[in-house]
Amino acid sequence: MTELKYKRILLKISGEALSGEKGSGIDTDTINEICDRIYKTHELGVEIAIVVGGGNFWRGRSGVGMDRTTADHMGMLATVINSLGLQDALESRGIPVRVQTAIEMKQIAEPYVRRKAVRHLEKKRIVIFACGMGNxxxxxxxxxxxxxxxxxxxxxxMAKNVDGIYDSDPSKNPNAIKFDKISYQEYLNKGLSAIDSTAASFCKDNSIPMLVFGLDNPDNIIRAVKGEEIGTTIY
Ligand code: GTP
Known part of the structure; x- marks a missing residue:
């Protein structure tokens, strides 16, 4: 039996990570590759919940000149598209999946109910939370x-297009330095922005560690649950 460091995880996949080289939308080869690794992680016995972004279709800040709430609602709908895409790709591999949405759209998916979500995980179903928090x-x-x-x-x-947390944006600064580990307090003090400060502050207050890594190597998901130090750990 493989030693697992984490038995229940929340996997956050950025929307961009699903678009592969295309840069937008969903790239079939890319989503399949990611789902192969999620499948293997699930086979290890890890309970997996997923939150997926929507930036491959739309992001709130793309709505220049738009009402922010409307732009964010469009982003939430983008996460539903990605969630259904992931559900389909995972179910085609034989994994039971339940999508739960923070905004009710019952014809498409279950509404978010925390106790049902936990029950699904206990029954070794993957749960995908769509629509962000609905706010x-x-x-x-x-x-x-x-x-x-x-x-x-x-x-x-936190599976991203970048392989960890840097002291400045590595796409703009070739000399940016990557952290192996950083506390949430230090992360916030430095004003870093790879993860937004609301999320960082929430995880700090609730003592939830975050492992930030790139999906350039899809095996990183499996390596992370086994406790290998990849990317950056925020604690
Ligand atoms: P258990 O209660 O543990 O057996 O979980 P279950 O999810 O298998 O049972 P349930 O009867 O709640 O759901 C059966 C199927 O219907 C699953 O695929 C659910 O995702 C789906 N389902 C349940 N509630 C809703 C809903 O409100 N809307 C939609 N679209 N599907 C739903």
């Missing part, structure tokens, strides 16, 4: 933190 002005990073706390996840696995 504008909050990111899907913050939704991931909130849901992780509610389901008693032991860690948030």
């Amino acid at each position: 504008p002005y909050f990111s899907t990073d913050t939704a991931a933190a909130q849901r992780a706390a509610e389901i008693n996840a032991e860690a948030i696995l």
